[in-house]
Amino acid sequence: MRKLVAAGNWKMNTTLDSAGALASDLAKKVQQESSVEVILCPPFPYLTTVKEKVSGSSIKIGGQNCYHETEGAFTGETSVGMLQDIGCDWVILGHSERRHVMGETDADINKKTVAALEKGLGVILCVGELLEERQANKTNEVLQTQMEGGLSGVSAEALKNVIIAYEPVWAIGTGVTASTEEAESAHDFLRKWLTSNYNADVAESTRILYGGSVKPDNAEELMSQPNVDGALVGGASLKADSFGGIIDAAV
């Protein structure tokens, strides 16, 4: 039985005050014992504040990115150890904005994934196709390339600390959500990929989230699909009532 996940990617949004207030509101909602794993990924400067505000709840925090080196002359970068120092359990890697705005490759994402897993930091690995790739019937090909690239060298044991997020790029921040059939078909492909490249146990236990314009009113239907184990949420995670509605849909 896979525990469902509601993860909020706040991207480059909020202020110190609004991040703290949002975290406090959500902490009131999510008790110590929760049937849903709630993960908040605020901007780096607010991680410590958010961590403080969620203490006493079961909410976990995560970074939106990290660098694969442990320390040194890498101006502007944040190491895995630094994220762990301030209480992160997770890091989002391979988000479409990192891939398509910042130009990260599968090889970059793989180095970060391996570095995070080696230190015991959980990875939310995002994969997903562009609109033109879907229109050219290349969705599965793209997913396969991104899974192979991102998870190269990752053992079945290390994969226990990985959540996959299927995020079709055309659905992120657009208000256009994948249909339940489109989401389920991609998730089914990803689970089968895990079976062939790892084994049936790994495939059965790995959580695969859907991301792309998830809102309270479409979350329940998406998460009712057999291979959809929760949501990675951008815009709708910035308001306590809408993210709260998505958490409720996962309960």
Ligand code: PEP
């Ligand atoms: C995201 O940024 O991961 C995301 C899914 O964004 P949104 O929910 O706004 O589409």
